[in-house]
Amino acid sequence: MPDIKQFDLELKLKCGVTLPAFLKYFTLGDPKNPAVMIPSCYTGRLAGTMNMVYGDEDAVSPKKYFVIVVGLFGGSESSSPSTQPAPFDGANFPKTVYEDNINAQFQLMKSLGVEKLFAYMGYSMGGQQAYHFATLYPDHVEKIVPVASSAKTSGFNWNFLEGVKATVQASSDFAANTYTEPVVIGCKAFGRVYSNWALSYEWFETEAWKEAGYASAEEYLMKDWEGRLTTWDARDLVQMAVTWQEGDISIYYDGDLSKALAAIKAEVLVMPSRTDQYFRWEASVEEVKSLKKGTLAIIETVWGHIAGGGAGTKGENKYINDQISAFLAKPFEERQ
Amino acid sequence: MPDIKQFDLELKLKCGVTLPAFLKYFTLGDPKNPAVMIPSCYTGRLAGTMNMVYGDEDAVSPKKYFVIVVGLFGGSESSSPSTQPAPFDGANFPKTVYEDNINAQFQLMKSLGVEKLFAYMGYSMGGQQAYHFATLYPDHVEKIVPVASSAKTSGFNWNFLEGVKATVQASSDFAANTYTEPVVIGCKAFGRVYSNWALSYEWFETEAWKEAGYASAEEYLMKDWEGRLTTWDARDLVQMAVTWQEGDISIYYDGDLSKALAAIKAEVLVMPSRTDQYFRWEASVEEVKSLKKGTLAIIETVWGHIAGGGAGTKGENKYINDQISAFLAKPFEERQ
Numbered sequence: 001m002p003d004i005k006q007f008d009l010e011l012k013l014k015c016g017v018t019l020p021a022f023l024k025y026f027t028l029g030d031p032k033n034p035a036v037m038i039p040s041c042y043t044g045r046l047a048g049t050m051n052m053v054y055g056d057e058d059a060v061s062p063k064k065y066f067v068i069v070v071g072l073f074g075g076s077e078s079s080s081p082s083t084q085p086a087p088f089d090g091a092n093f094p095k096t097v098y099e100d101n102i103n104a105q106f107q108l109m110k111s112l113g114v115e116k117l118f119a120y121m122g123y124s125m126g127g128q129q130a131y132h133f134a135t136l137y138p139d140h141v142e143k144i145v146p147v148a149s150s151a152k153t154s155g156f157n158w159n160f161l162e163g164v165k166a167t168v169q170a171s172s173d174f175a176a177n178t179y180t181e182p183v184v185i186g187c188k189a190f191g192r193v194y195s196n197w198a199l200s201y202e203w204f205e206t207e208a209w210k211e212a213g214y215a216s217a218e219e220y221l222m223k224d225w226e227g228r229l230t231t232w233d234a235r236d237l238v239q240m241a242v243t244w245q246e247g248d249i250s251i252y253y254d255g256d257l258s259k260a261l262a263a264i265k266a267e268v269l270v271m272p273s274r275t276d277q278y279f280r281w282e283a284s285v286e287e288v289k290s291l292k293k294g295t296l297a298i299i300e301t302v303w304g305h306i307a308g309g310g311a312g313t314k315g316e317n318k319y320i321n322d323q324i325s326a327f328l329a330k331p332f333e334e335r336q
Numbered sequence: 337m338p339d340i341k342q343f344d345l346e347l348k349l350k351c352g353v354t355l356p357a358f359l360k361y362f363t364l365g366d367p368k369n370p371a372v373m374i375p376s377c378y379t380g381r382l383a384g385t386m387n388m389v390y391g392d393e394d395a396v397s398p399k400k401y402f403v404i405v406v407g408l409f410g411g412s413e414s415s416s417p418s419t420q421p422a423p424f425d426g427a428n429f430p431k432t433v434y435e436d437n438i439n440a441q442f443q444l445m446k447s448l449g450v451e452k453l454f455a456y457m458g459y460s461m462g463g464q465q466a467y468h469f470a471t472l473y474p475d476h477v478e479k480i481v482p483v484a485s486s487a488k489t490s491g492f493n494w495n496f497l498e499g500v501k502a503t504v505q506a507s508s509d510f511a512a513n514t515y516t517e518p519v520v521i522g523c524k525a526f527g528r529v530y531s532n533w534a535l536s537y538e539w540f541e542t543e544a545w546k547e548a549g550y551a552s553a554e555e556y557l558m559k560d561w562e563g564r565l566t567t568w569d570a571r572d573l574v575q576m577a578v579t580w581q582e583g584d585i586s587i588y589y590d591g592d593l594s595k596a597l598a599a600i601k602a603e604v605l606v607m608p609s610r611t612d613q614y615f616r617w618e619a620s621v622e623e624v625k626s627l628k629k630g631t632l633a634i635i636e637t638v639w640g641h642i643a644g645g646g647a648g649t650k651g652e653n654k655y656i657n658d659q660i661s662a663f664l665a666k667p668f669e670e671r672q
Contacts, residue, residue, distance in 0.1 A: 155540030204491030
């Protein structure tokens, strides 16, 4: 794990607030090589972000690329309710949207001497950032890879997020946003609600936890969901969810999503999971129809949404890696 | 709306407790006619239970049948945490399962002079009761109709219920099960989480709320879900969820669901909703394969689970009614 660095900037947010913001990030490889940016996703930390897209195979080798891994606002490393000093700390942290993240990331890459990214790729909220980057800076990225993601957050996805937000916000230890100690009860409940969305009906039916080395679904759910979520700050969880809920590249094209997709200059590899309950593969199919240079590669899995983050089988992760490798290796025309 | 009556009984529950229990119920029609029993479902009250299965068409006319509508334990009318007197009131209410409900309902119908039901039908948890009745009293029912339901609660369904339970139990006003005032914050959050399960991805995509007369999805979700759920007692919500989670007729056949289904003597009309997220139509298809006299009729709808309760379009409700009417009118052999 390389050292995590900090990039400071005065950022005028879309909500109107000027935030003394900072991005936490690390880089791998030689800055002279083609640059690849990878942002963190919902409840993803920098240390785990590489694996979240690439599994074991390392499709984006630091030997070939200059990799920039950057943290999402609200993600508990970059500016977040839990990390920002006063006067924007905790409940005082302003609303952040994808556009704010992308503007900050653009400044970061320029500070690193990168004028144009070779690729921008990400899982889930990371993929939504990829779409927003390609929309807001169309001349500054050649290829993007949204994995288990979408260019616009669907109404269904929005309402699922209302539910998990409501769970933690209603919790006893969230204390109506006045808490000063970790929100253990609320985050545990949040994790339990979230778990059934992140996985799939088929995951339970095929008893996929066995292959993953767990004695029961319950053991997996308690360790990986209830347990993991209690390590998060409750306000950060809400912060990221709000950013996600407002994800939508169509707002720059009068609400016309097809037009927004058609305006993307970058090549796009769209990789949905077949059993993802909120980033539906059917929506990805529609996206590819509108993209100028879109390629679809569906991950066949029972691991639902989190297959896109490398939680699926070795074979599934190899598939993700192989698809990304092929996508990066050749231009669109040669792959057709 | 006919008068609601009370049937008192000493009930030895499966958990070991002997409960001075009571069932709330009403009847319609002449007791000499063939009897049809309809139990309430999750967050269903007696007054709305007829409509929940039959929409507007009244497939089960009180002119032809002796209709017995009965409340589920935990359903806030029959014995429930919110209705039971001390010493089993509130947090002291014991665990109840489907078997307890069915045993009590069987005593109720005998008290009304009914030895064999012509039909037992229900929506959601009502359908699960139908399966349990036909399993536990195979010689006392001719036909059953489980609508948007299942013979066994799937692992996925179980975990979704863990989530909604966790939401209300973690809430500030649930107060770790010590509350004495209505749990408004917790039940509202519960409603919000639940809403995204009860509907479907397609419901949002097709903007089905418009047809239902709402200005937005948000308006529908706040009125029909957050609003409605705050009228429920939080412990009752948890009580019913636990009963649902343990729903499984296979426990009477060493965990062999196919064997349990094959042992059902009654004719069965299985009516899943195409977009139901937790009572999957695919599971209903499998059930029909094992049933001796099973008929499948899938409701084509975007209204998800609640289409089975009559929340869908007029056309969909007519379909449900027509299928039930045809099912009741002729024996299995004549319908083939």
